[in-house]
Amino acid sequence: MEQLINVILLAMLAIVAIATAKLKDLFATIILFGIYSLLTAAIFVSLDAVDVAFTEAAVGAGISTILILSTIALTARTEKPSTHSVFLPLLVVIVTGVTLVYGTLDMPGFADPDAPVQQHVAPRYLNDSINEVGMPNVVTSVLASYRSYDTMGEVVVIFTAGISVMLLLSSVKHREDELGNLKDLKHHPILLYVSQIMIPLILLFALYVQFHGDFGPGGGFQAGVIFAAAFILYGMINGIDNTRKIFQNHILRWLAVTGVILYIGVGVVTLFLGGEFLNYNVLTEDNLAGQHYGIFLVELGVGIAVAATMLSLFLTFSEVRRSQ
Amino acid sequence: MISSHLPVLQVVVPLLAAPLCVLLKRPAVLWAFSLIVSILSAVMAYLLLQQTADGNIISYAMGGWAAPWGIEYRVDTLNAYVLLIVASISSLVLLGGRKSIEKEIETARLSHFYTAYLLCFAGLLGITITGDAFNVFVFLEISSIASYALISLGRDRRALTAAYQYLIMGTIGATFILIGIGMMYMVTGTLNMHDLAQRLPEVSNSRTLMTSFAFLFVGVSLKLALFPLHLWLPNAYTYAPSIVSAFLAGTATKVAVYVLMRFIFTVYGIEYAFTALPLSAILMLLAIAAIMLASMSAVYEDNIKRLFAYSSVAQLGYMVLGISFLSVAGLTSSLLHLFNHALMKAALFMALACVMYQQGNVLMGNIKGLGKRMPWTFGAIVIGGLSLVGVPLTVGFISKWYLILAAIEAGHMLLVAIVLVGSLIALVYVWKLVEQGYFQEGDEKITKQEAPMSLLLGTWFLVLANIYFGIDTSLTVGVAESTAQQLLGVSP
Amino acid sequence: MSTFLELYNYWIFIFLMMTGFYIVIAQGNLIKKVIGLNIFQTSVFLLYISMGKVANGTAPILIEGGAPYSNPLPHVLILTAIVVGVSTTAVAMALIVRIQEAYGTIEEQDIHEQDASL
Numbered sequence: 001m002e003q004l005i006n007v008i009l010l011a012m013l014a015i016v017a018i019a020t021a022k023l024k025d026l027f028a029t030i031i032l033f034g035i036y037s038l039l040t041a042a043i044f045v046s047l048d049a050v051d052v053a054f055t056e057a058a059v060g061a062g063i064s065t066i067l068i069l070s071t072i073a074l075t076a077r078t079e080k081p082s083t084h085s086v087f088l089p090l091l092v093v094i095v096t097g098v099t100l101v102y103g104t105l106d107m108p109g110f111a112d113p114d115a116p117v118q119q120h121v122a123p124r125y126l127n128d129s130i131n132e133v134g135m136p137n138v139v140t141s142v143l144a145s146y147r148s149y150d151t152m153g154e155v156v157v158i159f160t161a162g163i164s165v166m167l168l169l170s171s172v173k174h175r176e177d178e179l180g181n182l183k184d185l186k187h188h189p190i191l192l193y194v195s196q197i198m199i200p201l202i203l204l205f206a207l208y209v210q211f212h213g214d215f216g217p218g219g220g221f222q223a224g225v226i227f228a229a230a231f232i233l234y235g236m237i238n239g240i241d242n243t244r245k246i247f248q249n250h251i252l253r254w255l256a257v258t259g260v261i262l263y264i265g266v267g268v269v270t271l272f273l274g275g276e277f278l279n280y281n282v283l284t285e286d287n288l289a290g291q292h293y294g295i296f297l298v299e300l301g302v303g304i305a306v307a308a309t310m311l312s313l314f315l316t317f318s319e320v321r322r323s324q
Numbered sequence: 325m326i327s328s329h330l331p332v333l334q335v336v337v338p339l340l341a342a343p344l345c346v347l348l349k350r351p352a353v354l355w356a357f358s359l360i361v362s363i364l365s366a367v368m369a370y371l372l373l374q375q376t377a378d379g380n381i382i383s384y385a386m387g388g389w390a391a392p393w394g395i396e397y398r399v400d401t402l403n404a405y406v407l408l409i410v411a412s413i414s415s416l417v418l419l420g421g422r423k424s425i426e427k428e429i430e431t432a433r434l435s436h437f438y439t440a441y442l443l444c445f446a447g448l449l450g451i452t453i454t455g456d457a458f459n460v461f462v463f464l465e466i467s468s469i470a471s472y473a474l475i476s477l478g479r480d481r482r483a484l485t486a487a488y489q490y491l492i493m494g495t496i497g498a499t500f501i502l503i504g505i506g507m508m509y510m511v512t513g514t515l516n517m518h519d520l521a522q523r524l525p526e527v528s529n530s531r532t533l534m535t536s537f538a539f540l541f542v543g544v545s546l547k548l549a550l551f552p553l554h555l556w557l558p559n560a561y562t563y564a565p566s567i568v569s570a571f572l573a574g575t576a577t578k579v580a581v582y583v584l585m586r587f588i589f590t591v592y593g594i595e596y597a598f599t600a601l602p603l604s605a606i607l608m609l610l611a612i613a614a615i616m617l618a619s620m621s622a623v624y625e626d627n628i629k630r631l632f633a634y635s636s637v638a639q640l641g642y643m644v645l646g647i648s649f650l651s652v653a654g655l656t657s658s659l660l661h662l663f664n665h666a667l668m669k670a671a672l673f674m675a676l677a678c679v680m681y682q683q684g685n686v687l688m689g690n691i692k693g694l695g696k697r698m699p700w701t702f703g704a705i706v707i708g709g710l711s712l713v714g715v716p717l718t719v720g721f722i723s724k725w726y727l728i729l730a731a732i733e734a735g736h737m738l739l740v741a742i743v744l745v746g747s748l749i750a751l752v753y754v755w756k757l758v759e760q761g762y763f764q765e766g767d768e769k770i771t772k773q774e775a776p777m778s779l780l781l782g783t784w785f786l787v788l789a790n791i792y793f794g795i796d797t798s799l800t801v802g803v804a805e806s807t808a809q810q811l812l813g814v815s816p
Numbered sequence: 817m818s819t820f821l822e823l824y825n826y827w828i829f830i831f832l833m834m835t836g837f838y839i840v841i842a843q844g845n846l847i848k849k850v851i852g853l854n855i856f857q858t859s860v861f862l863l864y865i866s867m868g869k870v871a872n873g874t875a876p877i878l879i880e881g882g883a884p885y886s887n888p889l890p891h892v893l894i895l896t897a898i899v900v901g902v903s904t905t906a907v908a909m910a911l912i913v914r915i916q917e918a919y920g921t922i923e924e925q926d927i928h929e930q931d932a933s934l
Contacts, residue, residue: 013376017832044861048870048873052898055895056858065899067906068847068850075916079848106530108510108511113870125393125889148386158903180793189665277329277336281388458896476914484915484918506867
């Protein structure tokens, strides 16, 4: 049964990918791409990767789609018919693909419990993390403790993207209120009321995801995205300018910086306490308690940095005026 | 405490400094802050090089988790050497670059500019120092994303398309690297480079492993701008702000060469890399193509920044050629050229920043009489150019000398000829510059208009380094040779 | 049949990767290229997550009688890769907005023509 779902979902994914390649209407392509991401998330669930599915749904189907949509709102909706010859790229792709299939025929079989990936490094995470880190969600243990340094890099990546977008878009002309594309939708009573009910719930859910990542799927990254999503929804319904009243540029900038520095700062504190960088054991007498404090703080850093950066990305894109 | 935590401080100091930069406003403060961070990194890299000079390997376990469960920083002479190159080039470029940065970047954007610069810098250091294959990818993306933004800041609108093109090709390259790492992980169950090196021989006849190697090789080659995957580089270097060109030309591709060496020699091991695939022949052919074709493109180029960008592609060819010999002599020449080429290109692009500062463009037609108008700047271009050609008493000569020795040792007389022809072509394009600058009459009315003192100072620091390390080779050749021996597993 | 099922996930991965790659190299619209790039990256996520799966396994959240668990390490790596993906997309979109502003088009060919006519 599990196999069957897997096979069918993957086949659907392949079909959606082809359709994405063939469509000329960019708006439809993007919506299809959102579906593609959701399908991917569903496949991740069936492959036991719940944390990844959560993130893919929030980021791939959510944030990426919104960013690309805001971009076509500023550029062009349809693609020009390509005058490129299709033949050469197709040939390159088919030859590479066939070579790859040939090159991977001896891969360890799918779902094989004796495959090399399941040996060596991974068993320690599964067997000992509960005693060494003390969290039921092994993904969180690996993410925020064993490979915490990678996660710090990840926060810096998102921060870098935020800075880069600000560098790029700070000079473009900003939308003037009446002329903008993104008018508020306050005159739609249903949207308005539904969003008023939803937004507090979404925020509550974000907090739950933030602090419950030790036990279930979730953590700082997902929480940050959901938190930003609540305000993105607010912005779409009540207008960007109203959102900006709370989240001015410099506030978001401070928040993003705070998040990154909180993460790196935990590492610096552990250095001063005589441990290696990000070795949470030295935070308190008791190792497990130290791990808990450390993970709590770095996840908080991730959440703050991600929420601030995502929100600022959305607002920055929405404020650009359409050039003629 | 500091000395035992040096490996992590090397990356964390600039990484922590970058977000702090966002909060600073005054241009002078921003510049001084970035410069101090950069110099501090250079000092740390120097200390690391000293600590590893006797073949010592420093291992640092992040989070206190021993490798392969945690992420390990693993420093040997090779990393320390590349770290020192990156950090010192950054320091010298920043030292002289303030005026140029403030002229080409709007004041309101300066704090974000320096933030992105430091992020790019920290990313490059992070790639170089890490001992974990996946961690390479993470820091590669930090430096790449920052560099896309930095390149796009050029005044010409083509900077935007150059950055976009680099983004597409760079992301494909990084994703290929990610696939390669994934397939390696698939057959071994580990991500730690040292651990991989020990476990890969057991699965050496796996096709999946070979596929992973092919992906990694292509991915790194894209980042390295190895011919014919170099198409992003000329535009990116041409339209980026002057200081960004100088910084990237001296560091980014060098780090990519390092990654290539690390994966070939340390992770896969020479036996696998050179027997499973005809790697030696592939590298040699690509290197020859790069040297000949990119040099020829440089000759016909009208934009001087682009001219030197093409020359960079050719010079990367020399480095790859050295690797392809698979001998201590060949590798020594590559490692030497890593350092020497960083010095040359940083000096040349800094000199071009001076020209850009004064006249707003660096087109061949507009440098007529530059030798009279900007004697110091043009002098720097000439010496840098001669170093590129490989004239004695410059670092360029040292690189070429060792490369030719390696070619002779390997019995490839044809390659000796190619290196010489490549140098001749370089002489042609450098001569073109000299002719324009010294022998063509410029606008008579404009008399002397030299670039600001600080820019010249930074440029000449680099130019003098070109000469100094061309005469006193004890430091560079010593380090390069012992590193090459370490990589090939030959005891000195 | 068993080979088919064992390698099916990886073949889909290759197929998606090639589809994404095709969009990047064959399409001239800058936004479409980025969508292709996203499909390309997502295919790699699928490669990693597939290799971590264990037959009859459950998500790696420790509970009584939950074993066998699927491998958590690929999950962690891909979480990072997803973040990298969205970061790249955001920067690419910002670049496209600026290109539209500077050139008035986001079609590769029109941009080339404008640059060539200088």
